[in-house]
Amino acid sequence: MSTIVIDQSVLRCVGVVLAGGQATRMQGKNKALQQYKGQPLYRYVFDAMQEVGLSLKMNVNSDQERFMEKGVDVFPDDKRFNSCGPLSGVATGLSLYKEKYTHVVFSPCDTPLVPSSVFALLVEKSKSRPQSAFYIETSSGAQPLHAVLPIAVLDQLITFLNGKQYRVMAFYKAIGAESIYWNDETLFKNINYLKELV
Template sequence: MRIYGLILAGGRATRMGGVDKGLQLFRGRPLALNAFERLKSQTDEILLSANRSEEVYRRLFPAGTKILPDLRPGFAGPLAGLEAAMASIPEGERTCAWIVTVPCDCPFFPEDLVERLKEFRTPALAVAQGCPQPSFLWVPASFLPLVSAYLDSGQHRLGAWARQAGCREVDFPDLSSFQNCNSFEELSQAESNISFPRE
């Protein structure tokens, strides 16, 4: 089994005024780079889903890190980022490759995320205190046709796709470790490690 970590940083960040969220600083370091540091020890290789700022990301990340734009136009959402990541893995390798996804804007995600998600050796979705966390998926790269077909049908919601794909829910005890930063206010609160209500 080869494990790929996919950092999702390809969105519009509308609640931050359209900035590139992955480049916003969290305790002096870009959010996407913070995610990289938390994920690198849990995976064999890290991929970055990004639809802009490619040269900036190339300077930030280690040489050889794949910076992957969506294969579809118009910021089609995190599922499109997953599609691009799956497609980037050589076809012959997809049968033994798995991908764990994390959003760039969750600075405290668990450092045992992969260990817990892969425990049952089935596709999985993180759930914290009863709240699904659809951006934290564990899926085989061989699911590429399922992802593409779902997007081709005009649907794009990550959580709905995960349920359709039969992802098992894996419980995590601490909801605060999944708090995300959708606004500058939430980013400021996270920097101070202040909990805030999820939407």
């Protein structure tokens, strides 16, 4: 793996909320917009990331105008990365913001219990070791979409996807991403079904 050199004094992070999936388990409804305890599901992660001072974007492939009406800056998957699963949004985010930022902090839209301290930890890890990628791990295993990646891994990700490889953890292994242990796995509960919104 080639060495990535990033000047710590110019570390610049942007937050990307991943909401580009097809939500097949939500009966085709846009998961991010479903109401959960009084507000849209995506809003919990959005607000938690905002609390640590991140500029925020959302990876959205449908109902974009509904997010824009709420003042959210959205982007769809780049056509180059269609049908790559979650890595579609990751690759698009890294590609879109490579001129302005050094790192992207990612989170899925469907984990409303994740606190801002998780994102603060990811940012702090990047400050201490800006050349590395980090993701959260709990006692139940990896939480790979709660992560921070240097923009500089984009070329490696494109090569990975061009090889018809789409598994997030396989990519992390390829770039030597490191896990950060979080001891409360209940905070990473995913909302995948309509019945869980009650």
